[in-house]
Amino acid sequence: MGNKNILIVDDDSSIAVSLSEYLQKEGFCTVTAISAQEGLEKITEDTEIVITDIMMPQMNGIDFLRRLRECSPQVKTIMVTGYPGIDTLLNAKKYGAVDYLKKPYNPGDVKLLIERLTQNKEIEDEKKKLLLASQTLFNRLKDQLSTYQISLYSGKEDNLNQMLKKISEEAPDVILIEINNPLAPKLLERNKKKGREGYPIVIVADESEFDQIRDMLFAYGADDCILFGDSPNKIEQVIERCLEESKERVEQERQNLKNKPESVSR
Numbered sequence: 001m002g003n004k005n006i007l008i009v010d011d012d013s014s015i016a017v018s019l020s021e022y023l024q025k026e027g028f029c030t031v032t033a034i035s036a037q038e039g040l041e042k043i044t045e046d047t048e049i050v051i052t053d054i055m056m057p058q059m060n061g062i063d064f065l066r067r068l069r070e071c072s073p074q075v076k077t078i079m080v081t082g083y084p085g086i087d088t089l090l091n092a093k094k095y096g097a098v099d100y101l102k103k104p105y106n107p108g109d110v111k112l113l114i115e116r117l118t119q120n121k122e123i124e125d126e127k128k129k130l131l132l133a134s135q136t137l138f139n140r141l142k143d144q145l146s147t148y149q150i151s152l153y154s155g156k157e158d159n160l161n162q163m164l165k166k167i168s169e170e171a172p173d174v175i176l177i178e179i180n181n182p183l184a185p186k187l188l189e190r191n192k193k194k195g196r197e198g199y200p201i202v203i204v205a206d207e208s209e210f211d212q213i214r215d216m217l218f219a220y221g222a223d224d225c226i227l228f229g230d231s232p233n234k235i236e237q238v239i240e241r242c243l244e245e246s247k248e249r250v251e252q253e254r255q256n257l258k259n260k261p262e263s264v265s266r
Contacts (some may be wrong), residue, residue: 223246
């Protein structure tokens with residue numbers, strides 16, 4: 001968790017230095033500034049986290065946060081305040097603060113916050129990597145299976161209605177949905193209820209997501225699963241098998257309806 005580049009901004013130099021020394025002992029790389037303006041001057045491309053006081057002369061923490069967001073939007077910011085009023089917290093959140101600490105604080109609490117931010121960033125980076133992998137896979141499939149209309153949903157849709165509208169417009173032969181898409185369970189449940197009118201749905205996942213894959217297949221009724229490392233031939237076989245099974249289900253339901261005895265009215 002160490003080796004993170006952290007900027008500490010506080011007009012009380014003793015507080016900034018004390019926290020800096022503690023974090024350095026814990027393995028973090030720190031820089032201090034005793035004003036918001038100095039903090040802006042010390043921001044670099046390597047800065048990952050900023051810990052800043054709110055009540056500072058000349059430029060306060062909120063104005064500093066607004067300026068920081070303009071020049072370095074990727075930096076995570078923790079606000080420090082002795083007066084955590086609602087308006088202050090709302091303004092801090094508005095300009096990108098991810099959390100706050102109330103003075104006086106325990107340096108150990110700062111460390112825990114930094115570790116949590118680091119974990120969250122690693123999760124975000126992994127999601128971005130998986131999203132890129134699924135998009136790369138989808139582009140490959142479009143070229144490989146050009147005879148089929150395939151749609152991929154990887155989490156950009158805001159809600160289920162927006163996704164359903166897109167599906168209706170695209171009218172795909174098969175739907176690929178990234179396993180971490182929060183709308184995946186809802187789409188699968190709705191698709192299951194539609195029976196023969198539903199689309200074949202294939203989950204796109206990483207092999208490490210075994211438990212989620214199992215739930216999607218058995219609890220929610222996905223038709224099959226494609227892994228990011230699967231060969232082109234295997235992927236093609238999965239898609240074609242799903243399409244064939246979908247046709248068979250449609251035909252079976254038609255036969256069931258055809259053979260269903262008509263009710264006799266008296």
